[in-house]
Amino acid sequence: MLTGVFSYLVFFACIVLILGILTLGLNLQWGFTGLFNAGIVGFYAIGAYTHAILTAAPQPQYLGNFGLPWLVGIVAAMAATAFAAWLIGLLTIRLRGDYLAIATFGIAVSIQLVALNWEPLTGGSQGLSRIPKPLAGVFDTPLSFNLWFLCLLAALVAAVYAALERILRSPWGRVLKAIREDETAAVALGKSARGFRLEAFVLGSTLMGLAGALYVSFIGFVSPFDFLPILTFQVWAMLIAGGSGNNRGALIGALLVWTIWSASGIAVTKLVPPSHAAQGAAIQVILIGLLLILVLLYRPRGLIGEAAVVSRHADD
Amino acid sequence: MIGQAIADGILTGAIIALGAIGVSFTLQIMRFANFAHSELLTWGAYLALVFVAFAGPGTPTGPFSFGWQLIAAAAFAALMTGLVAWAVDDLVFRNLRRRGAHPLTMVFAAFGAALVMRNVVVLIWGHGSHYYTRELQMSVELLPGVRMLPDQIFILALALVVVVCLHGFLTYSRTGMAMRAMAESPPLAQVCGVEVDAVVRWTWILSGALAALAGVFAGLTPQLHPEIGFNLLLALFAAAILGGTGSLVGAVIGGLLVGLAENLSLLFISAGYKTAMPFLVLLLVLLVRPQGLFGEKA
Numbered sequence: 048m049l050t051g052v053f054s055y056l057v058f059f060a061c062i063v064l065i066l067g068i069l070t071l072g073l074n075l076q077w078g079f080t081g082l083f084n085a086g087i088v089g090f091y092a093i094g095a096y097t098h099a100i101l102t103a104a105p106q107p108q109y110l111g112n113f114g115l116p117w118l119v120g121i122v123a124a125m126a127a128t129a130f131a132a133w134l135i136g137l138l139t140i141r142l143r144g145d146y147l148a149i150a151t152f153g154i155a156v157s158i159q160l161v162a163l164n165w166e167p168l169t170g171g172s173q174g175l176s177r178i179p180k181p182l183a184g185v186f187d188t189p190l191s192f193n194l195w196f197l198c199l200l201a202a203l204v205a206a207v208y209a210a211l212e213r214i215l216r217s218p219w220g221r222v223l224k225a226i227r228e229d230e231t232a233a234v235a236l237g238k239s240a241r242g243f244r245l246e247a248f249v250l251g252s253t254l255m256g257l258a259g260a261l262y263v264s265f266i267g268f269v270s271p272f273d274f275l276p277i278l279t280f281q282v283w284a285m286l287i288a289g290g291s292g293n294n295r296g297a298l299i300g301a302l303l304v305w306t307i308w309s310a311s312g313i314a315v316t317k318l319v320p321p322s323h324a325a326q327g328a329a330i331q332v333i334l335i336g337l338l339l340i341l342v343l344l345y346r347p348r349g350l351i352g353e354a355a356v357v358s359r360h361a362d363d
Numbered sequence: 364m365i366g367q368a369i370a371d372g373i374l375t376g377a378i379i380a381l382g383a384i385g386v387s388f389t390l391q392i393m394r395f396a397n398f399a400h401s402e403l404l405t406w407g408a409y410l411a412l413v414f415v416a417f418a419g420p421g422t423p424t425g426p427f428s429f430g431w432q433l434i435a436a437a438a439f440a441a442l443m444t445g446l447v448a449w450a451v452d453d454l455v456f457r458n459l460r461r462r463g464a465h466p467l468t469m470v471f472a473a474f475g476a477a478l479v480m481r482n483v484v485v486l487i488w489g490h491g492s493h494y495y496t497r498e499l500q501m502s503v504e505l506l507p508g509v510r511m512l513p514d515q516i517f518i519l520a521l522a523l524v525v526v527v528c529l530h531g532f533l534t535y536s537r538t539g540m541a542m543r544a545m546a547e548s549p550p551l552a553q554v555c556g557v558e559v560d561a562v563v564r565w566t567w568i569l570s571g572a573l574a575a576l577a578g579v580f581a582g583l584t585p586q587l588h589p590e591i592g593f594n595l596l597l598a599l600f601a602a603a604i605l606g607g608t609g610s611l612v613g614a615v616i617g618g619l620l621v622g623l624a625e626n627l628s629l630l631f632i633s634a635g636y637k638t639a640m641p642f643l644v645l646l647l648v649l650l651v652r653p654q655g656l657f658g659e660k661a
Contacts, residue, residue: 081467083467083470085474138646138650139646139649142649142653143653144466144467144470145390145395145396145466145467145470146396146604146649146653148396148398148467148470149396149597149600149604149645150645150646150649152398152596152597153597153639153641153642153645153646154642156597156638156639156642157639157642160635160636160638160639163635164633164635164636277478280474280475280478283471283474284475287471323489325485325489325490326485326486326489328485329482329483329485329486330482330486332478332481332482333478333479333482333483333486335475335478336474336475336476336477336478336479336482337475337479338475339471339472339474339475339478340455340472340475340476340479343459343464343468343471343472343475344455344458344459344472347462347464347468
């Protein structure tokens with residue numbers, strides 16, 4: 048019983064950290080740059096499928112499944128997502144804020160359709176299985192593997208967090224905030240708003256691709272049903288609830304929202320008869336929607352919002 | 364083959380057009396992309412189902428699969444959905460507006476509202492499909508090789524009547540004029556004594572009512588399910604932006620073009636990719652002519 052709870056907690060923590068990377072990516076785009084990405088799940092899927100196609104054990108019926116090493120899959124997943132984001136960004140980044148939301152939302156829908164329909168490459172609705180887990184030979188029980196993966200994820204999240212904090216404090220990060228706050232002023236000072244936005248969009252999406260690749264190598268399986276639009280809304284709820292514009296807030300939000308989601312899921316399976324599983328799932332989604340609206344209405348800064356930054360020259 | 368695709372496209376297009384008018388109004392008058400609009404279609408469809416559950420779909424009249432009760436159900440759904448749209452504005456968007464929230468915050472809230480609205484439908488009616496009526500009907504051959512069901516012809520005719528009435532309302536009534544003034548320039552409209560709150564209220568009620576009709580029509584051809592509106596979301600935005608936001612004629616023509624593009628694309632691509640078609644249209648419009656066909660400036 049106790050080990051059951053423990054292994055559940057380890058698994059839970061792994062998922063929270065993967066979602067944390069997604070939320071950090073969104074925070075760079077929305078929190079610091081003011082870009083409305085409504086297609087998070089699309090970039091997550093590109094990373095996941097790239098990794099799966101490159102690393103899964105070869106099978107004659109599929110075009111991909113190259114059986115390449117894990118690290119190659121991770122790096123290629125990030126590169127593929129970055130390239131896709133760059134292409135999409137070139138087309139859409141100059142659009143009005145809510146038009147960008149519509150466009151990215153459409154991109155995510157289209158990517159899911161490709162995953163569902165291009166069977167020789169993606170396995171269609173069956174998905175791809177037999178995706179190797181890193182060092183699965185060394186950590187051969189599920190619990191020991193999950194523990195090792197948890198350590199790996201913790202190290203990665205720490206690295207991503209530190210890197211983001213560093214670049215956001217750099218001149219580059221300050222320009223992002225300047226564009227978000229007053230585009231005209233930033234452009235007047237000679238900064239290319241479009242260029243900086245595109246960079247932030249690509250970098251944030253690359254993190255989402257990384258999260259996708261980590262997810263499939265953790266689960267060992269990929270299917271189009273892992274990439275439904277609800278994930279995009281969950282990640283937003285995480286960022287908004289935690290505190291947009293604050294990387295610690297993004298991580299806390301990921302923990303908070305996933306806890307609410309999982310706890311309500313457990314409560315629903317215990318309380319709602321299996322014949323009404325659809326209604327139970329609906330309750331879970333309603334909670335996410337309500338959380339999003341209530342935070343926006345009553346605590347727009349989230350749990351810990353963005354810290355006020357005052358120039359060190361202000362006192363002079 | 365191509366004739367049938369055009370006929371199907373016009374029917375889909377008419378349904379998209381009714382939904383797109385509301386999207387176009389909210390984009391232009393409320394100044395944000397209301398991603399919850401698709402759920403008003405769903406609510407309209409299911410509210411009509413409630414009415415039908417009590418009154419019955421009626422005995423099939425003439426070639427149609429339903430009687431007057433279904434038309435009454437559509438009217439009931441239009442009224443109630445208009446009130447639902449107003450209520451959502453009152454509970455969520457108005458509070459954000461009052462606080463001077465960023466337009467994109469409204470879009471976030473709209474997505475939240477959409478999640479709640481869609482899943483309340485699942486909670487009440489479940490995931491399965493529902494039908495207004497299980498009557499069978501024979502399709503009519505309009506032109507050689509082009510067949511339509513009488514219900515579909517009825518939908519097209521009714522949609523046309525609704526759009527003509529709406530055009531009259533916007534052109535000649537004081538409220539309609541106030542709405543157009545707000546769409547053009549909110550500060551100027553306010554200076555001219557337009558009551559902003561009243562315009563906002565009418566915008567929501569009209570958008571909701573039109574969405575409900577679109578939802579009922581979509582449910583009639585042939586079934587209702589909780590994703591009935593959500594699946595049209597991209598098509599609605601594509602139509603509204605293609606037509607040029609704030610333009611009634613634009614939204615209608617945009618809707619027809621998106622419907623046609625969707626159905627004609629089936630001649631070239633596999634049906635699995637059909638739902639991506641509106642998005643491709645949208646992307647093309649945003650790149651080539653972001654102000655839309657009938658928009659005045661970017």
